[in-house]
Amino acid sequence: MSNNALWIILQKLRTPLLVIIVTYSIAMLGMVLIPGMDDNGHVYHLTFFDAFYFVSYMASTIGFGEAPYTFTYEQRLWVSVCIYITVVGWFYGIGALVSAVTDKMLKFEIMRNSFRKQVKALREDFVIILGYTYVNVEIIKKLHNVNIEVVMIDEDEDKLNHFLLEDFRLDVPIMIGDGLEADTLKDAGITCNNCKAIISLFSNEDENLRVSILTKFLNPKVRVIAKSTMLDITNSILDTDIGKPVNPFEIFAKRVDIALSSPHVLVLENWIYSNSDLMDKAIFLPKGKYIVCGYGRFGKALQEKFKKHDLDYVFIDEKRLAPRDMIESGKFIRAT
Known part of the structure; x- marks a missing residue:
């Protein structure tokens, strides 16, 4: 798990963990301080380990009974109070854990880390494709026919869910992200030696130019195939020395x-x-x-x-x- 994902979990569970620690500490301290009575009628005090053991199964509602000896009424009164304190603390912690697991940011970081591992595992030449469209799907099939791997990026989660239903000859790592951001392109492996090209066919041709310029700074060895139907954009893409403008018209x-x-x-x-x-x-x-x-x-x-x-x-x-x-x-x- 990446550092970002771990940090999100710790941030989400920080307060619930503190609540559980405080409620446990209060319950354990009371169990240690309140005197009990052994089988021979002698006064005794629970050790911190005995108190922790008892509070652990009491708070989790398992209930193994009174240990190591039968409790006095003072101890039972304190246990009755602690039951409500610790159980509420546990419910709060469990609710926070469920909320953390279903957090969109955490899911994104976990998926992002998995995506990075998939890209790093690529040993053959690969091409980065920005956007899930019918044209790009056909391009992927053509690339797979010549054993060239593909990495897909799209910021629309619904589109990528449909992309998962496509039947390709090779596995395609996919990532939800903005292809116009440097961090996203780095995660897609644009700085890798076996990354040979990036295909940008956005309908907004300014975005294709931006991808060309960004790629020039990140890895000038990567070729950029960009859609361009306007002369100014075409000339600007050619000025990057790595761009190949494509005019479908x-x-x-x-x-x-x-x-x-x-x-x-x-x-x-x-x-x-x-x-x-x-x-x-x-x-x-x-x-x-x-x-x-x-x-x-x-x-x-x-x-x-x-x-x-x-x-x-x-x-x-x-x-x-x-x-x-x-x-x-x-x-x-x-x-x-």
Whole structure:
């Protein structure tokens, strides 16, 4: 158990332990000071060990009887008082123990310590993936196919509970945490020699840039694969010298380009990346007018490919505005 987890337990149980110690001490002191009577009628006093032994099974409500001799009425009166004092103390201690065991912070520290051990146990090359998404699940499967281990981080506990239901070929250490914090990345093993890359595909691209910069400081030998669709973010990621920006809009637009010009090449490319089989049918995109809903960065990437192949097109968007020439030529309509 880590020091943090031990400290949380001690902090939660400090007051209950003091209560139990004080109630035991009061009960034991009274048992020692109050005189008793042995079988021969002689006065005797319990030793501290005898008092501790009796109070122990009295407070736990086990009740082995009066020992070592039958108690006097004075002793029984004191025992009657001590029963209520010590039992209440024990109930308080047990309640505090249950509260400590179910404490979210304690659970987090225990899970964090287990996660660290799992990461340290990795002997093969591994990749850190930030966020549980469908795309990242497919990436994990591809990495496992080439025997590359994966470490997963996500700050959403519900998502990670669903992640546990995924069927992967290799075990994946998972951690609830913020991938934008240095301590979380260190726990994930970013400073390890066998950590080769970190994948950050957050929809907020500023976070991907932050991961790139943070990785640069923590371990410049680790490559960063980050999603970026904006030019400024892309340039900033490239400036870190370890970042590889990935623009999904350009990737999809490129595939549309290949499908329009050389569909069989697209089949070959998918086969190379193990996305399909060579026997799959090629996708032949029809020649004609294309209607695209939405004119954002993705729409602009498609527009370049449409122009390249001299295709007719029209974009429909209710929020964005296009250049005047597109509106006048009827290639853009602002509507729902």
